[in-house]
Amino acid sequence: MRRSIATVSMSGTLSQKLEAIAAARFDGIELFEADFINHNGSARDLRRQAEDLGLGIDLYQPFRDFEGMPDAQFQRSLDRAERKFDVMEALGCPLVLVCSNTSPLALNDPERAAAQLHELAERAARRNLRIGYEALAWGRWVNLYQQAWQIVERADHPHLGLILDSFHTLSLKDDPSGIAQIPGERIFFVQMADAPLMSLDVIQWARHHRNFPGQGQLDVETFFEQVLLSGYNGNLSLEIFNDVFRETPNRRTAVDAMRSLLYLESQVRLRLNQRAQTPDAPEGAAAARALQRLDLAMPPPAQALQGYNFIEFGVDEAHGQALGETFEALGFEHVGHHRSKAVDLYRQGDIQFVINTQPGSEARQRFDDQGPNVCAFGLNAADPVQAANRAAALLSARHHSPLGPQELQLPAIIAPGGAVVHFVHQGTPLDADFEPRTTGASTATGAGLTHIDHVALALAHDQLDTWTLFGKAILGLQAGDSQELADPFGLIRNCALSTPSRELRLVMNASTSQRTRTARQVHTTGHSGGSVHHLALATADIFATVRRLSERGVKWVPISANYYDDLLARLDLDEALVRQMQAHHIVCDVSEGGRYLHAYTEAFADRFFFEVVQRDHYDGYGAVNAAVRMAAQTQARPR
Numbered sequence: 001m002r003r004s005i006a007t008v009s010m011s012g013t014l015s016q017k018l019e020a021i022a023a024a025r026f027d028g029i030e031l032f033e034a035d036f037i038n039h040n041g042s043a044r045d046l047r048r049q050a051e052d053l054g055l056g057i058d059l060y061q062p063f064r065d066f067e068g069m070p071d072a073q074f075q076r077s078l079d080r081a082e083r084k085f086d087v088m089e090a091l092g093c094p095l096v097l098v099c100s101n102t103s104p105l106a107l108n109d110p111e112r113a114a115a116q117l118h119e120l121a122e123r124a125a126r127r128n129l130r131i132g133y134e135a136l137a138w139g140r141w142v143n144l145y146q147q148a149w150q151i152v153e154r155a156d157h158p159h160l161g162l163i164l165d166s167f168h169t170l171s172l173k174d175d176p177s178g179i180a181q182i183p184g185e186r187i188f189f190v191q192m193a194d195a196p197l198m199s200l201d202v203i204q205w206a207r208h209h210r211n212f213p214g215q216g217q218l219d220v221e222t223f224f225e226q227v228l229l230s231g232y233n234g235n236l237s238l239e240i241f242n243d244v245f246r247e248t249p250n251r252r253t254a255v256d257a258m259r260s261l262l263y264l265e266s267q268v269r270l271r272l273n274q275r276a277q278t279p280d281a282p283e284g285a286a287a288a289r290a291l292q293r294l295d296l297a298m299p300p301p302a303q304a305l306q307g308y309n310f311i312e313f314g315v316d317e318a319h320g321q322a323l324g325e326t327f328e329a330l331g332f333e334h335v336g337h338h339r340s341k342a343v344d345l346y347r348q349g350d351i352q353f354v355i356n357t358q359p360g361s362e363a364r365q366r367f368d369d370q371g372p373n374v375c376a377f378g379l380n381a382a383d384p385v386q387a388a389n390r391a392a393a394l395l396s397a398r399h400h401s402p403l404g405p406q407e408l409q410l411p412a413i414i415a416p417g418g419a420v421v422h423f424v425h426q427g428t429p430l431d432a433d434f435e436p437r438t439t440g441a442s443t444a445t446g447a448g449l450t451h452i453d454h455v456a457l458a459l460a461h462d463q464l465d466t467w468t469l470f471g472k473a474i475l476g477l478q479a480g481d482s483q484e485l486a487d488p489f490g491l492i493r494n495c496a497l498s499t500p501s502r503e504l505r506l507v508m509n510a511s512t513s514q515r516t517r518t519a520r521q522v523h524t525t526g527h528s529g530g531s532v533h534h535l536a537l538a539t540a541d542i543f544a545t546v547r548r549l550s551e552r553g554v555k556w557v558p559i560s561a562n563y564y565d566d567l568l569a570r571l572d573l574d575e576a577l578v579r580q581m582q583a584h585h586i587v588c589d590v591s592e593g594g595r596y597l598h599a600y601t602e603a604f605a606d607r608f609f610f611e612v613v614q615r616d617h618y619d620g621y622g623a624v625n626a627a628v629r630m631a632a633q634t635q636a637r638p639r
């Protein structure tokens, strides 16, 4: 299939958009009319520029308020269309999108609409152009694809076909399962868009909050599968109206865009395979034909990730010393020093922390760039090589670290924002690369921390969708619901990604305000792409763990007394338990029959902090407690 994207989906001037789209290896564009009108260059020059970049101008759009008009307006619209056909000829663009009429003058008369579209198609045919008719969700009389299709059928002209847009169908909760019955050659173009679920006027939702397939919550896979079962063989295109994309660097948007299409194709390929293997299944034969006809993307399958293997921190010597002391206070044991590098390994339970201060290393460069930070993650994967191959097939860069003698080579990729993700066989200890520490200098006995419960990232607001797609497509994670958390100086948007089994959890925090701690972290690191905000470490007995750590000098974020009074009012908890929580700075969430107890340490070097958590049949992250934590952090360190 030809892969294309609407120019409205990206930031920049039209020329910059074309360059970014071409660099991400799209085949063509939907030229959004406003982009062309505002472009300082002729249609012929634009055509030449697109050709030079290997891009087709596959669709010109939109042409508005055409069908079902009274005769006088209809004649005027035909003149308007002829002028646009002139532009299309000069552009070398074969197809124009006519979206359903939103004018108050439009008549509720499908026969008139069909006759007028027939006339338009006849005019287009004289120039060998084609007309595609799309139902807008807010069209005056036509807003469902079935209505648009009935009008196209009734108009019965070979130069008139249907345009489908997943947003309009799915936003209205219309059933896409009739699409497979439409003859594929009568569908002229398909636009895909996802979106988060929002209770918003549909026009506002459509014009400001669409995102790429895989970044939202609409069932775009079912929609696209239906399209392919129809026999459709045209463009797979993205048309995304999104306020954030309008300011996101367009090279990143274009890569996200292509990644979303490769992911969508590969997911739907799996569905079609399933249907084709069971010939009795509905549409089994149509699925087999689609697979034969199309070259859908086929990356290696997603791996079920089995938790964090290690977390690597990039620091200088002074911070390395302090961080090692912090780890020991947290009950970690300093178990090894790297054979050939200034790298140290700390362990407690299944948690492995690596401190890298090696001069000249990438970890150290990241420190120079952003201060103390998490520069790499090790994730347990059943097949690490295949996990990295999938990432590369879905456009992640591979990472190779220079190897010392006898060092393990771990397949690795670069995450958005530059941190390295290594894939590791579960249970592989890092010890092979480390000289064991036998001095007995470290006598940490452990504090009951067993594994990493989750890692939370601080992201710039334009990185949320990028990370969501990276997590879903490349790491095989599922996205949870998005929430808004109140920092004293603005709102934080929060969304969790996790494996279905919850063995690996990642939480994304993005600030919509410039003044929150999260925003400050994004600014001071100079990196919008994500730095670790906190690391949550699990214990089976949080009271014992907090006591142990307090004895070892760990400092906790102080929680207001009012919080505990409110807990007693709000939840049916034993007063003695609540007072014990208060004495330990522990906060609590009780929901859906589960309970989450957690406490926050002071931040290390004003960067990341640690959270100690006890999770009992609880699937969330204590988001209800984020506000009291952020208020407490701000009061403890006002700035």
Ligand SMILES: O=C(O)c1ccc(O)c(O)c1
Pocket (backbone or CB within 6 Å): 061, 062, 097, 099, 134, 136, 165, 191, 206, 207, 239
């Ligand atoms: O918001 C709009 O007007 C609009 C225009 C053209 C489209 O293809 C579309 O999906 C929406």
Ligand SMILES: [Mg+2]
Pocket (backbone or CB within 6 Å): 134, 165, 191, 239
């Ligand atoms: Mg559309």
